Amino acid sequence: MKKKIAIFSGSFNPIHIGHLALANYICESNWIDELWFMVTPHNPLKEVRDLESNTLRLDMVQLAIQGYPKFKASDFEFALPQPSYTINTLDALKEKYPEYEFYLLIGADNWDLFDKWKDADKLISKYNLLIYPRVGHTINKENLPEHVYYIDSPVIEVSSTFIRENIEKGKDFRYFLHPNVYSFIKDKKLYTNE
Numbered sequence: 140m141k142k143k144i145a146i147f148s149g150s151f152n153p154i155h156i157g158h159l160a161l162a163n164y165i166c167e168s169n170w171i172d173e174l175w176f177m178v179t180p181h182n183p184l185k186e187v188r189d190l191e192s193n194t195l196r197l198d199m200v201q202l203a204i205q206g207y208p209k210f211k212a213s214d215f216e217f218a219l220p221q222p223s224y225t226i227n228t229l230d231a232l233k234e235k236y237p238e239y240e241f242y243l244l245i246g247a248d249n250w251d252l253f254d255k256w257k258d259a260d261k262l263i264s265k266y267n268l269l270i271y272p273r274v275g276h277t278i279n280k281e282n283l284p285e286h287v288y289y290i291d292s293p294v295i296e297v298s299s300t301f302i303r304e305n306i307e308k309g310k311d312f313r314y315f316l317h318p319n320v321y322s323f324i325k326d327k328k329l330y331t332n333e
């Protein structure tokens with residue numbers, strides 16, 4: 140049996156407890172063996188304004204995942220063309236790691252927009268998708284296409300934008316972040332105007 144890897148891609152600017160708790164839940168379900176946080180240089184549907192460098196965002200993911208062997212941090216998209224289309228990433232991963240089976244992990248928010256993704260049909264036909272709930276987005280669980288599965292995970296509705304905005308205002312938002320990530324942000328004075 141091939142090892143099953145969930146790909147969780149995002150800007151992670153910064154990675155927060157919402158991402159981590161969800162990823163932890165997925166790893167402790169019976170769906171997959173490992174989860175790779177895929178740090179995206181340039182999300183095709185987002186502006187790169189306010190985005191910390193690829194390396195800093197990867198550093199924060201690495202700091203957050205220390206000590207939990209089912210998590211990996213990946214810089215795989217850094218070397219791929221930009222913007223970072225997920226179909227290109229999965230095709231390149233499949234070619235490089237034929238011994239693994241990849242599951243793309245996306246939230247119900249992204250599932251609602253999925254027809255706007257590049258080669259959405261191809262993504263569904265070639266890869267497995269795991270969809271998890273997000274507040275304000277209902278999933279029609281009975282009518283999901285083949286290879287698309289729903290995981291009823293708990294939802295911690297915070298966002299990187301909300302955390303960045305509050306750090307910029309001088310708020311102490313340590314409990315929204317892994318302690319290592321919080322210390323890193325403080326040391327490097329990230330997301331402030333200083």
Ligand SMILES: Nc1ncnc2c1ncn2[C@@H]1O[C@H](COP(=O)(O)OP(=O)(O)OP(=O)(O)O)[C@@H](O)[C@H]1O
Pocket residue numbers: 148149150151152157158161245246248249294295296297298299300301
């Ligand atoms: N609280 C959360 N719980 C679970 N998944 C989340 C949460 N917040 C974001 N995600 C998902 O994690 C992936 C990576 O997210 P991303 O780095 O864009 O975080 P974000 O918090 O949405 O960031 P931003 O506020 O900067 O847009 C995306 O697929 C996104 O839908």
Ligand SMILES: O=C(O)c1ccc[n+]([C@@H]2O[C@H](COP(=O)([O-])O)[C@@H](O)[C@H]2O)c1
Pocket residue numbers: 148149150179181182183184185223224225226249255256257
């Ligand atoms: O491939 C696409 O067309 C595509 C469109 C939108 C988003 N994505 C990827 O999905 C990931 C999460 O996106 P988001 O907008 O929820 O942060 C991010 O890594 C993006 O590169 C990919």
